[in-house]
Amino acid sequence: MRRKISILGATGSVGGSTLDLVTRSPDRFEVVALTAATNVASLAEAARRTGARLAVIADETRLPELQGALAGTRCRAATGREALIEAASDEAELVMAAIVGCAGLEPVMAGVEAGRTVALANKEALVTAGSLMTEAARRAGATILPVDSEHNAIFQCLAGNRSVDVARLILTASGGPFRNASAEDMAKATPEQAVAHPNWSMGAKISVDSATMINKGLELIEAHHLFGLAPERIDILVHPQSVIHSLVEYVDGSVIAQLGSPDMRIPIAHALAWPERMPTPAERLDLARIRSLDFEQPDEARFPALRLAREALADGTAAPIVLNAANEIAVAAFLDRRIGFTDIASTVQRALETITPQPPQSIADVIDIDREVREKAHEIMPLPAN
Numbered sequence: 001m002r003r004k005i006s007i008l009g010a011t012g013s014v015g016g017s018t019l020d021l022v023t024r025s026p027d028r029f030e031v032v033a034l035t036a037a038t039n040v041a042s043l044a045e046a047a048r049r050t051g052a053r054l055a056v057i058a059d060e061t062r063l064p065e066l067q068g069a070l071a072g073t074r075c076r077a078a079t080g081r082e083a084l085i086e087a088a089s090d091e092a093e094l095v096m097a098a099i100v101g102c103a104g105l106e107p108v109m110a111g112v113e114a115g116r117t118v119a120l121a122n123k124e125a126l127v128t129a130g131s132l133m134t135e136a137a138r139r140a141g142a143t144i145l146p147v148d149s150e151h152n153a154i155f156q157c158l159a160g161n162r163s164v165d166v167a168r169l170i171l172t173a174s175g176g177p178f179r180n181a182s183a184e185d186m187a188k189a190t191p192e193q194a195v196a197h198p199n200w201s202m203g204a205k206i207s208v209d210s211a212t213m214i215n216k217g218l219e220l221i222e223a224h225h226l227f228g229l230a231p232e233r234i235d236i237l238v239h240p241q242s243v244i245h246s247l248v249e250y251v252d253g254s255v256i257a258q259l260g261s262p263d264m265r266i267p268i269a270h271a272l273a274w275p276e277r278m279p280t281p282a283e284r285l286d287l288a289r290i291r292s293l294d295f296e297q298p299d300e301a302r303f304p305a306l307r308l309a310r311e312a313l314a315d316g317t318a319a320p321i322v323l324n325a326a327n328e329i330a331v332a333a334f335l336d337r338r339i340g341f342t343d344i345a346s347t348v349q350r351a352l353e354t355i356t357p358q359p360p361q362s363i364a365d366v367i368d369i370d371r372e373v374r375e376k377a378h379e380i381m382p383l384p385a386n
Ligand SMILES: NC(=O)c1ccc[n+]([C@@H]2O[C@H](COP(=O)([O-])OP(=O)(O)OC[C@H]3O[C@@H](n4cnc5c(N)ncnc54)[C@H](OP(=O)(O)O)[C@@H]3O)[C@@H](O)[C@H]2O)c1
Pocket: 008, 009, 010, 011, 012, 013, 014, 015, 035, 036, 037, 038, 039, 040, 058, 097, 098, 099, 100, 101, 103, 104, 121, 122, 123, 124, 147, 148, 149, 200, 201, 202, 203, 204, 205, 206, 264
């Protein structure tokens, strides 16, 4: 029996790797729906190639273009919120959630509430609505499988063990392109330098998040919700080679790690095939060639975003939503050359200091808080340099 899969964010980096794996295993998967924001050409090409029955473009103005590109196929072109929710919750048994940012929250929740198996790459959805989402998954009997390489590694290291025997989780971090850069150099960093990740090939937003290291802070919040551990039992360890993807320490002192070459197709394949395994074309790990693995403590003075994320999680209110939204608008402004690299963390800090909403009771509340932060962007971001 082939599993029916929807790929949300099919035109992105994770979406593309998922399509690569799915089209290599046509006997395992049947693609039912694909979505994108604006990239009609890639979406239509993927829909034709996979035989998907639904293609959703979030940008409503591009629907006629998508309809034209899909003319003569059995694939229905659609747009809007309802269509995104349909893609996540209607026919699919397995949903790859690979939209970037809080924009993915509603479709992810739709998949969870429909009791689907959700392969979750879209970490911002869990950062902004963690407790609401894990509670909804419990109620609906949905399974959330982590795709982020670190969380996927932890998931693998936990297999066959009791959660009460876990002492701590250790999330590894590459340190990003500015691991050894001075604060002065970081202040002058360009978008081209920030997206040039030393080990991973990823979308622009997560690449900048890795450069500021807020990505590791978002992952800390994600790990807290996925695995139910208190934040003080989740450590961050810089490991520049990105070979060990994360570790779990048990009460007896044993430490279990998951290793692999830095290729997202490995954790994606794990989530797609779970509880089985499937082959991938990823490069095999050659430890004799790598020879040594290095580790160091993260530097929270040069990477303040890491500390801000830890504080937002400890705050226990709506702070992670504010942190995430402020980061999303600041990263977009940096990529657009309207603010500098170090302004990203200061924008997030200013947002956390000035916007203090009530804890959300529902997904609608999360979306309202996210919108409030975006509306206040002009108050929290520095003025553009002329
Ligand atoms: N890339 C990685 O290796 C990696 C690793 C771990 C976790 N993740 C997480 O996975 C998620 C996706 O990352 P990525 O690097 O694959 O991002 P990406 O390359 O930028 O792709 C993002 C996808 O989301 C779509 N999208 C963007 N804005 C949207 C909106 N407002 N509404 C609906 N769809 C929208 C994009 O469509 P268009 O192409 O039309 O813009 C694209 O298909 C992120 O949450 C990231 O943190 C990524």
